[in-house]
Amino acid sequence: MSKHSIYSSYRETLIEHLFISELLKISWKMGDCSLEVAKPEVDNSGYDLIVEREGVVRHIQLKSSYLGGRTSTQKVHTKLSNKPAGCVIWLYFDESTLDLGPFLYFGGRANEPLPSLVEAKIARHTKGDHDGYKAERPMIREINKGMFSKYSSIVDLYNVLFDVSDLHE
Template sequence: MVEQTLEYRFLAEMTAGLLTRGMHYEILRGDFDTNGYDIVIEVGGVTRHIQLKASIICGRSSYVPIHTALAAKPSGCVVRMRYEPETLAITGWEWFGGQPGERLPDLSHRVARHTKANSEGYKAVRPHLRELKTSQFEKIAEPSVILDRLFGSVP
């Protein structure tokens, strides 16, 4: 439920920004993110496949699992939202991706493992996920800057 609420908050911020800029857009949402993305947004001929990630503001994880299938998309990217657990308010934005029309930067990072071990204590490999260090994300101050990263600077 938390992830879905944050997805709606993300969409509200993005669509409000697009509307105030007078830009037409199209949004597609999938029920499953098996192809590495949660949302597709198309604006002015640029199609972005977006994987959304969320972390509580006091979270200490040093990496974020990223699906390798996202790298096959022409403008795949990752938007990470930091949020307040009591109110679900988004308190920070982070970005990982290329310019509009460019593929993701290199994803040849360490292969991710399941966070929980099986009954024998083994944490299985997740072959389609890579551990992207949180330090590789660009910290963004405002949602309008996320829009600029997604679709370029537009009035």
């Protein structure tokens, strides 16, 4: 069993901190240090982070996969649609170095809502009951990888999140 399986929650937290660090670094380099980051106390509304820059507030659900992983869908809570500019960011990372990228993005432009989840497939529980039946999870939808936009750099993703078109690496 790999370290990634044994310490998956540790790795998840580490990836989240690396991501936040990269966003804060961009804000620092821009010279404005205007990015604010918050985390919810309770995880029941479909987002992991709240980031704000100059009036643009993003509720972000983070997902991660290692480079070369075969996951083709992500599960998204429908409550994320109730947030003004909710989005899903699917981070890829290198298993050995933990370097981040590329970045997949599912969401609208700055201050625009999450695209509709109405047509998305209703997710099912991963484990069956005593009869093996996997019940539907009516508040969770499966989003196909093809519905995400791909960005090779964190700077490109930052531009999309906050509509900063004059930012370059």
